[in-house]
Amino acid sequence: MKEKKARPTKRKPLNEAFDRLLERWGPQHWWPGETDIEIIAGAILTQNTAWANVEKAIRRLKEEKALSLEALHRTPLETLAQWIRPAGYHNVKARRLRAFTTLVTQAYEGRLDKLLAEETDELRRVLLRVNGIGPETADSILLYVARRPVFVVDAYTRRVLLRHRWIRESDSYDEVAALFRAQLSNETALFNEYHALIVALGKQHCRPTPQCGECPLRELLPPGGAA
């Protein structure tokens, strides 16, 4: 007969981590944006960019009444680029916004709801085909706009997990996401809240120069501590 392990269930530190993060910061009610198109634009604009700068660009788009799929699609690229300048990479990001509106316009009759009605895996593939939408941006749209249970892996996620030695540098995007899928129940609301809390933690404590003293996860560090 096979020997039974002393612990009845496999350890799931990411569950414990979630409880602590929620206790420390409370529900984050993400994404920080009102409409679907605002969330999508924000997801593209925040690529490798501080959110404070994205807010300036979003505010300008609102002032220009350009935060709609139609307006984003018809505004000349040069004009759009100037409006979103504070978010950085403005020429690239203007093209990326346009690439998205072109997808919806050409393949979905200009209707976001038709795009969002696609089945999850198909929707992800469609989004990834858009130039300027990679795994994180696609998953952000899937989770925060289409409300599908997918986990968003961003730079903060990697840094937090790396500090706790739950992943390695070389782990792929999907390997990191798979860690969460394996340990958490498959619920949109949970994935939503978890990612938002990781960003809160990341901004507060998990900087390049760490402030681990007040980190609610610090006792979850394995023997040897953070790198």
Place this chain on the structure above:
DNA sequence: CACCAGGCAAGTA
């Protein structure tokens, strides 16, 4: 002043 921020695509080997 240097470094950093909620990526991604295109080019090279």
Place this chain on the structure above:
DNA sequence: TACTTGCATGGT
């Protein structure tokens, strides 16, 4: 497949 580089602004 695995690296490298360009893209750009504003905050610390």
